[in-house]
Amino acid sequence: MKQIKKNSWSVINSVFLIVLAVLFIVMSNSKERVVYIDNVKLYNEFNMTKELGDINEKKYKPLLVKFDSLVNNLKGLEEKLNNQKKISKKEEDEYMKLKRFVVSGDAEIQDLRAQVKMEINKKVWERLNTYVREFGKERDYDVVLGAQGQGNIMYSKEEFNVTNQFIEYANSKFEGN
Secondary structure, eight states: OHHHHHHHHHHHHHHHHHHHHHHHHHHHTSSOOEEEEEHHHHHHHOHHHHHHHHHHHHHHHHHHHHHHHHHHHHHHHHHHHHHOSSOOHHHHHHHHHHHHHHHHHHHHHHHHHHHHHHHHHHHHHHHHHHHHHHHHHHTTOSEEEEEOSSSSSOOOOGGGBOHHHHHHHHHHHHTTO
């Protein structure tokens, strides 16, 4: 399954690179303007990303504190049992029950984190995509490309990198300016 996913991404990246190359060739022969934005930097520096992260951190902090307390109880019980020469069946059962509960809780927390991250990503990119369209139209760009820092754009003159300008624009729009 992982191999199929990896191969799919390789094909998608290859097609994307071919499209980018064609766009650059076509655009370099004309006066149209092509720019790009570093998607990773944009996502990390967009105020909405930070704001939603902070909101969710506060929302789930009590759950995480409670879970950390259970983990500490498990560690304490484990240490106590390790120091005993003889462990009763009741103590062993109590330990195993708590351990299963902690393992189950950890899996639930990991699932929750993944779900929250997906929700944040969706909301942030929906907003950013709207801003990119507005930004491109306002500045009369013909094409605004997104780079992921993984080699999709191997080289460009710095003048084509509008990441910082767009971050300022997007944060200003998000803040209501």
